[in-house]
Amino acid sequence: DDVSCNVRAQYEENPYPRWVKTRIPTKVKSISEICAELNLYLHSKSIENVTGSGNFKYNRNLPVANVFYAMGSPVAGQDIDAFITAEPIPQSSTNNNMGIGTYNTSSDDYTYIQSGASSSGSFSPGKGYLVRVNATGDVSFTGSIPTVEDFDAGLTYTNNRYNLLSNPYPAHLKSGSDGFLGSNSSRVDGTVWTSNATASEYDTNLLADGIIIAPAQGFYVRAKSSGSGNFTFKNSFLRAENIDNFTKNINI
Numbered sequence: 001d002d003v004s005c006n007v008r009a010q011y012e013e014n015p016y017p018r019w020v021k022t023r024i025p026t027k028v029k030s031i032s033e034i035c036a037e038l039n040l041y042l043h044s045k046s047i048e049n050v051t052g053s054g055n056f057k058y059n060r061n062l063p064v065a066n067v068f069y070a071m072g073s074p075v076a077g078q079d080i081d082a083f084i085t086a087e088p089i090p091q092s093s094t095n096n097n098m099g100i101g102t103y104n105t106s107s108d109d110y111t112y113i114q115s116g117a118s119s120s121g122s123f124s125p126g127k128g129y130l131v132r133v134n135a136t137g138d139v140s141f142t143g144s145i146p147t148v149e150d151f152d153a154g155l156t157y158t159n160n161r162y163n164l165l166s167n168p169y170p171a172h173l174k175s176g177s178d179g180f181l182g183s184n185s186s187r188v189d190g191t192v193w194t195s196n197a198t199a200s201e202y203d204t205n206l207l208a209d210g211i212i213i214a215p216a217q218g219f220y221v222r223a224k225s226s227g228s229g230n231f232t233f234k235n236s237f238l239r240a241e242n243i244d245n246f247t248k249n250i251n252i
Helices: 009-014 031-038 079-087
Strands: 003-005 040-042 055-060 068-072 098-103 109-114 129-131 137-143 150-151 162-166 172-174 189-197 201-206 218-222 231-233
Touching: 068 150, 068 162, 068 189, 068 218, 079 098, 079 109, 098 162, 109 172
Parallel strands: none
Antiparallel strands: 003 040, 055 137, 068 129, 098 109, 098 129, 150 231, 162 218, 189 201, 189 218
């Protein structure tokens, strides 16, 4: 039950992969090759030992245009300028701001990528960004092997202490007392704020709500004035989910 795919009807026609009880294909191929050939989707709460070569691509559907999404990249190495070129990222009608920005805790405002920029760097897994598109559909993050191990993201403990983070994994992530809020309770308050694009607002989610964070979804947390250290994401917080809750959170 750790592996699901949308090729059930074609399974018997395909000589591999044959998933045995150990969940190892009897004919070895890289994960990227299998996914490309079979359109395979992995949903697991314990994703480990991902190997392969070449690029990994994650597609995220954005069903509402001309609103800002809180997002992040679940793969490393996606160039921001290349992302702007490839996707329908608009420029502001009043200045050179493009529809990608980062949050500044110290000044409680945003810094936007400028039109024509050529050295903006890459998306940092675990860091949140504001992303705006002027057309609905999929956007793609392409990069190296996805993060599957425990992962640390930096927190700012000064000024208003709000921090924009994102799910660094290509899998759903558990918050709540038995998820990343509980694990980081000495560092952040027990609240997660997520963008709800369908309602053009932010949802406030408490510790007891125990929401799940979708792949590529960004969220705000507030650091405690007495806290210190990095915000820790753990592989054990991953959840196997069939429901895409990216634009509106679902309690579990």
